[in-house]
Amino acid sequence: MAKVLFLIHGMGVHGQDWADSVKDKLNEVATRYAAFQSGPSLSARIDLAPITYDSVFADLLTQWNDSADALRQHITAHNIPVADVVTWLEGASESERNFFWTHMVDVLLYRYFTIKTTEVRARVLQQITSKLSALMTGGEPVDASVLAHSMGTSVAHDSLSRLGQFPIGDNQAFMVGNFRFTNFFMLANVSRILETDSLVYQSVVHPLSAGAQNAYCSRYYNYRHRFDPIPAARAFLPPVWGQDYHASENLSHFRDFNIHGFEHYLDHPAVHIPLIKGLFGPLITATEQQQALDQYEDIVADHPCPQHLHALSEELQELIESIENSSDPKTLIKAGAQLLAKAKEVHDACV
Template identity: 30%
Template sequence: MKPVLFLVHGMGNHTEASFKTEVVTSLNAALSYYPNPDTTNIESAFDVIVFSYNDIFEDYLEKLKSEFGDIVTAASSMPELTNINELIDFKDDLKSVSEKVLFTTHWLDVVLYRFTMLGEAIRARFTSQLCQLIRSRGSSNVHIIAHSLGTAVTLDALSILYDKNLLIDPSDGKLNPITNRLGSVTYLANVAKVLEGVVPVDQTVVNPSDSGCSSRVFNINHKLDPFTMVHPYKPTGPLWTQLTNIDDELEHLATKFPHDVGNYLKNPIVNQPLFQAYFENFKYLNGLDIAQRQFKVNNKLVAASEEIIQLIEALKQPGGNDWQRFYSAFKTVYQLIKE
């Protein structure tokens, strides 16, 4: 029986098939950069399963359309979003159809997860699906890759599932972080600190300590990804595999959109420790230099836009409200999301 890659998508209009294709394509490309990889097709070594929750947002938005006529009016009127709407006046920013679409598929995903009961529904689905998977495959055979909004979903849900001191869903069974330890947990573009709510992020059981739910937890942020700069998650400790600056040069972007999951997974600085964990083989470390050269050869690397660079510099400055900073990042990069 093959081990499992359990994928958790982020904000945006994802399906199980679309996100699986995106991740599998990126990992297969990454494997090809190494001399003598264990496989050139990740699906020959792993069953790839996607945790999808986009339908929860879509069903809810359809109900809002029926009630309010359009999403912008609904988002302006929902009592649950009163506090965030007082901080951010988004209505004047939505002048075109494309802007309204991206507002619906990206921004609303984030605020609906954080400020409404949809977050609870998503976490309940996650814990149910993961528990079933662990029962059938064994926890050590499950490797999680979470991206963007999915990092907050994963941290929240795993904390609820594993932390016996967290008094949430007390009627549900808790997994033992020692006997049910996961193979690995990977955060790509971690936004958990911005969305911190039901779970205190700095105290989460999702950590690589002796009492954590996995001995291998990878926290990976790209220095050109504005969303990770709003309130960076930088856990401390020698056991953390923390890659907050995965590129030293600005041109090392595989796509124009720095938040793209492919910009993370195709980069050997990211995939080398993952492959080493997945295949339990140090040859990926030995082949890192070759893989880095192949990464540059096989990708039309592009420079970050001037707008992105300016935004990154602005976000490095302390102060300001996290949600206002997050929204400024969203507004700046929405054109790149379309590309």
């Protein structure tokens, strides 16, 4: 049956071609294995379908003139309960403030501004269902999966739990029982700390082994980097979800300063091998898999600034220890801006 992998981005500005780098990365990692070293590339074997929603926030911010001062005044004057984020912003470095406005403000808007939350979900569902409906025309079954990153994991969970659990009007075409995704691949999963009306451990977005009758996916894969503070607060750690839940929550590689990056997660064989196998079956042999994991270095031997990476890891560890017990979504927002700022500083120092 036709295969499709929906790609759902996280926070920040994503133009129309945002997924090109992710597609390139998927193709690149696949060619590390025999099955993809000849014949069609990965992207030729599966329809990689990017989903976008960030125009919802970009347009809004344009309207609000993207002004920290104006927002601060408005929020403070009218008691919107994010004042401590704004207070933190005033004391933040310029770099941290920049990353707040380019990235983290999306999280703030998605989590707290319900009108925008619902708009994002509607747009995401329209894109996904349109694609599925087109692929399934004429009695063509489809094998559909989702690959989501960072805030995209929350958007994916919320949107698809809405689609799977409730009709569109009276229409049940995409509800549990009538449709099921094959794989959910969640990178830097923040769906739990950002959850609102749909609780992540109780929604239909769970694998078959966690409840076959109302499972909206066959398998669920969860990946977290141990030095990535963004998914650390109120981390996604479901109770026993059984054999169809796969997790790798201790990644520790530093192939880039921004360890939170979409492509950075995909680079690790512990992430991309199960992804490829989940999509295509055991095309990668057990021997290849073990070899890849054994040979993958967290820091490449000839990295120009290993001491910077070590220092960064220590700083991030401290940051994580300060936030991991927090259940406040605003923690994520602050931590995210700090991570991105630190990564940039280290990158600039190393160049």
